[in-house]
Amino acid sequence: MERADFQHLIDALDGAGYRVVGPTVRDGAVVCDDVRTVTDLPVGWTDEQDPASYRLHRTDDPTLFGCILGPDAWKKYLFPPRNLMWQAEQDGDGVRFVAAPVDDTRLAFLGVRPCDLHAIEVQDRVFGDLDRVYRARRSRLFIVAVQCGRAARTCFCTSMNTGPRAESGFDLALTEVRSAGGHYFLVEVGTVAGRDLLATVPHRAASAAEKDELERATERAAAQITRTLETRGIKRMLYDNYDHPRWEQVAGRCMACANCTMVCPTCFCSTVEDVTDLAGGHAERWRTWDSCFTTDHSYLHGGAVRRSIRSRYRQWMTHKLATWIEQFGTSGCVGCGRCITWCPVGIDITEEMRVIGTSENSDGKEDH
Ligand code: SF4
Ligand code: SF4
Incomplete structure (x- = not known):
């Protein structure tokens, strides 16, 4: 053409x-x-x-x-x-739910x-x-x-x-x-x-x-293409390194701004917001993008589970590269590099993986 x-x-x-x-x-x-x-x-x-x-x-x-x-x-x-999930109207003594148009x-x-x-x-x-x-x-x-x-x-x-x-x-x-x-x-x-x-x-x-x-x-x-990420044995390597000192070091740089998750083409975290009008006769539920880097995203009955940036960065990377495979049968990373470009402090997922993967806990054995 x-x-x-x-x-x-x-x-x-x-x-x-x-x-x-x-x-x-x-x-x-x-x-x-x-x-x-x-x-x-x-x-x-x-x-x-x-x-x-x-x-x-x-x-x-x-x-x-x-x-x-x-x-x-x-x-x-x-x-x-951001998308409307449903609306509810007061209807006499009851409530009438209306599915949002798709x-x-x-x-x-x-x-x-x-x-x-x-x-x-x-x-x-x-x-x-x-x-x-x-x-x-x-x-x-x-x-x-x-x-x-x-x-x-x-x-x-x-x-x-x-x-x-x-x-x-x-x-x-x-x-x-x-x-x-x-x-x-x-x-x-x-x-x-x-x-x-x-x-x-x-x-x-x-x-x-x-x-x-x-x-x-x-x-x-x-x-x-000059950047590489070793995927052989990646799940075991990450599971074996929950306490690696590198998580603390990267947390010292990470601002938990969530940029990496917003630009990532696979990240899918969301939250819901319920809003009502002032008279209380109309309510709406909205789904909006969220990020595992926010404190509230891990809120469970009385408090956040991942309060430190260390735990949130570790969660993001371990989910992307390891637990995602268990959940969906595929890696959560496609190597687009957006998270590297758009991280305001230049944190590089390939570099973090290299440091953690070459520690003595990592044996690089194949896993599934
Ligand atoms: S390089 Fe991987 S983790 Fe980073 S934005 Fe692209 S798909 Fe997401
Ligand atoms: S973009 Fe960088 S600074 Fe922001 S949350 Fe992600 S890793 Fe942390």
Whole structure:
């Protein structure tokens, strides 16, 4: 598909009844928002990421997907930061409960990176078929993935087997190619819905040489990934190190700001808030995002269980990398690196794991 025809893809999604959302530049960062024209995308921008550091730079290169990941995870659309669960009205001497309407907007995600595709699959396991808000949108979702041709310095998808190339989980997957031969997209078809949509967009068969560009893009991105996280024996290693002195050291830096959990594409903690009107005739229950870094999140009958930052950081990391596997059969980390970039003090999950994993308690034995 030629770059000149990209607007046709957006129009085709719009014409098929999807609200198209994708990367856009706002306030110095790439965030997910509505995309109506190609110019809504971060055309000509690239990002630079390091622990506690994120910068966008203008380039002369008019690529559409030159930025890797911003602070926004796609979860904000499937698991909204705030949603009404139910309402109750006073009804004579009784109370009448009314289920909140479910927003089942048909969404098309444009530009999902391989690690974020895996994050969506992780949240599928978490929410399953039980969460009607999640399920309503997820079941109607159309995904256009973008294969990575470069990596940020905070990426470590290769350690988590989630990238830099997506093999499944998309309707269509694009590889953006800029060369002397022009500016075009290789398109892989993942589903029947993807095939049908592509049929409405101008395209042609790719040559063998053009198809090789996908391999080259993957190799280029993989070669740029320098961070690693050892996953062999990870559960046992964390379970054996509840009292490691490193938890206290990292707590000395951690501000319990919860940034890492807000930007994480798999974190799913929530809380509920009940509100009433002043007359007491109407009540509502809202679900809002929460974080295991807040004291209140571990409140149980009379007090918080995890009062120290040490215990909260340990809970977060042990859940992500170990107990999550017991609960959901998968790691809670896809190696996107957002928590490293957006931690204001630059705490790096790969570094914390390295320090704890190389202690004498850790034997690195395989576990399940
Ligand atoms: S824990 Fe960090 S690197 Fe892993 S998925 Fe969450 S934000 Fe990404
Ligand atoms: S690890 Fe960093 S981002 Fe997470 S709560 Fe602590 S200071 Fe905030």
